[in-house]
Amino acid sequence: MAQDVFPGRYTATPGESATVFLIGMRANRWWKIPTVVRVGSAMGRMLAYLSRTPEAGMLGYHQWAGRTTILVSYWKSPEHLQRFAADRDAPHLAPWRDFMRTLAGSGEVGVWHETYQVPASGIEAVYSGMPRFGLARAVGHVPVTAGLTTARQRLRASRAA
Template sequence: MVQHVFPGRFTAAPDRPDVTVFLIGMRANRWWQLGKVWWTASKMPPMLMHLGAHPEAGMLGVHSWFGRTTILLTYWESPEHLQRFAADRDAPHLQPWRDFMRTLQGTGSVGVWHETYQVPTADMEAVYVDMPAFGLAAATSHVPVGPGMKTARQRMGR
């Protein structure tokens, strides 16, 4: 998929008091155990498709990187939205998580991890130069850097 590159400097302009940043991923500790690695990796696409089809779930945006360690960077409306999705019996997360914990946890084959941050938007800053809409700007609002937003200090203090 070709993404449009926006020439110049842009920033994110969230229209909310805070944003929940959720990093999640997995690591193929024993990459030669492909069945276990593939089983774990195959659980994320249905979750992302579900979240894309259900914006009311609260995920604002996602970016991913794949390799031995996989990373997904996601933005959410609130920690409550994220926790509600994780515990929803009708969403495609809870059962795969329970299956992982029952069958793979402790085997050392595949590691999983996540980190959650609730960040006041007044305390965040972003700049994107000659980039497609990305990160927080793609998840919220992508705007040109204008007067009073030229430096990181100015953008942080808005």
């Protein structure tokens, strides 16, 4: 899917705090392809669910694949993320329990995540000649104008909002 590139400079406009969730896996024993595929395919089901269930609270994401994968996602709140993780009807809890029961500690596949709650006053972003990406893709963007040309100015503006 081609994305439009926006010439010029833009900044993200979250308007409120953001929950940034990083998650990934590492194929420690990459030759165990069926195991790696089983663990990795669970994320595809989760993303499909979250894409068609906006009330779950995920605003957007980007992912990269390789021996170590990473998915960066943006959420309305940590509570939305935690609710999704614990929801018996959502496609996270069962695969996680399966992983913990069958693979945790085996060394075949590693999984990791980090969660950051970023107050609106601490958000600064700029994109130059990019498609909507990252936080801007999740919450929108506006052109950089006078008073928003430097990181310091954008941080000052986010604190004033």
